[in-house]
Amino acid sequence: MKELIRAAIVLIAVSALLMYGVSFLERSTAKSGSGSITVYNWGEYIDPELIAQFEEEHNIRVIYETFDSNEAMMTKIEQGGTSYDIAVPSEYAIEKMKENDLLLPIDHELIPNLQNIDPYFLDLPFDPGNEYSIPYFWGTVGIAFNPTLLEGQTFESWDDLWNHTLEQEVILVDSAREVIGMGLNSFGYSLNSTDPAELREATDKLKEIGPNVKAIIGDEVVEMMRNEEAAVALTWSGHAADMMWINEDIDYIIPEEGSNLWFDNMIIPSTSTNVEGAHAFINFMLDADVAAQNADYVGYATPNAAAVELMDPEVVSDERFYPSEEIRDRLEVYENLGLEMLGVYNELFLEFKMDMQ
């Protein structure tokens, strides 16, 4: 018993000391700048050097957190808890956050670098006049594949994924809208379809791809494609760029029937406690040099026209990652379909997954 008490006292003393240490550390860093901002971003979606550069230039400490889905991000912001000052949702999530009053308006006066952005990416339907959001990156959904593992087979359309030669080769992304969307696209239907008949048709067709599916996973796909563990993947353009960075055999296409075009945008959540700092951060990220460095690091396409000028012409003229406006017009942006429809998409996705077993 005595020993127990002694052990407990030691534990408590050590914890107290550590807690004091933490609070001391936090105080000393907070003092050195004019406050701090909390940035909530996708994983692997910023060059960490830029965070350090921003901290130094603006004397604002950056607390950086990451999320892996729009939905998880929204849930966390809605619950309060942490006062995020910046978040980077996709377009349909912005629509929804706007509906739920989770966004603060952005003062364009404080963001002179907004002029760097290609007008094509401004004033989009999900946020007219960019009242609440500023473009960060954009990209597409498509097929990444490694021809050397497939005897030189190449891809042009979604239907190619149904090819019998691909048995146990295809990796799909674990996300309902992308996978059901692939089924819809292969029939030429809209990615935002809410027609039960169309969705049924798409799901039934998806079930036929079952034997070809090797796995339905998340970000792990990048590593698997790099290591040649997998040959074909339904994935986002930036993931494909990450794969190619290491393994040059890999190629990426946007299927001819059309696909998804998406935009990720910086927003200021209503939980923000440092709105001024948040504006400074947005303006910093829009700086031509900063945006170019960031795009180089992350691999997705930047909407920053001034940054594109500074980047390697070979990269920015690559139609796979910077598709021309002509191709972009064929693509479709996700609309916020509402929770009911999201539920329907997920049930169908679940049905497809169960059918594979």
Add this chain to the structure above:
Amino acid sequence: MKATQGRPFYLIPYYLWIALFVIAPIALIAYFSFFDLSGNFTLDNYKNFFTSVYLQMTLSSFWYAFLITLFSILIAYPTAYWLTKTKHKQLWLLLIIIPSWINLLLKTYAFIGIFGLYGPANNFLETIGIGRLQILFTDFSFIFVAVYIFIPFMILPIFNSLDKLNPALVDASRDLGASPWTTFRRVIFPLTTGGVKSGIQAVFIPALSLFMITRLIAGNKVITLGTAIEQQFLVTQNWGMGSTIAVFLILFMFIIMILTGQKEKGGSANGKTR
């Protein structure tokens, strides 16, 4: 309010704990399961659960949990038996427990590497002339990893009950002419069923609600109730449906607890090792 006379006041923290962290959450889950997306009272979630997708999922969850438990017992019982015969019992036991100190996700990621097409497992198969196989994303890899993760929880209770077994009983059985197999069947095993039951509880119930491994190791080719709950809460934000699945999961667990409940002494579920 009634005075709690006769009841020792030191039970208050216990009752508070149970009320706040056991009863309240379960009550909340049951409550949420009666609401749809727009917050209206409904029984649709329950109706929805009895559609083919969810029933099929329940069946497959049970099937995989059963296989995981079965293989765990098949490996754990001989191991625990052998452990009680060794000289340094506690040391060997420690070696078996230590892997459970490592984070589950970390172990799972390690297996992605080990089972990979160019990982150690396939290198071995290549060397012995079988050639590279697709190990990852199969039923085999899923059950293997799950058994690996759960095995300490099966070994511990079985070890405890075997260790408590009075060796005189085994000697007596032998003296009376029973063969080793009869001794095991009629004496050792019946006296250690308590440990096996505790082990089943500790493995079968968590195995029913496994997620994450289903994606990382089985590539979503195995779908359990746990995966569905995660999806409903995080992606679909349909708390009602997520809660409904959780209610059924709790019910199933309750049934298993009753079926494997203990009436007499025997193995202890709390892993007391003296």
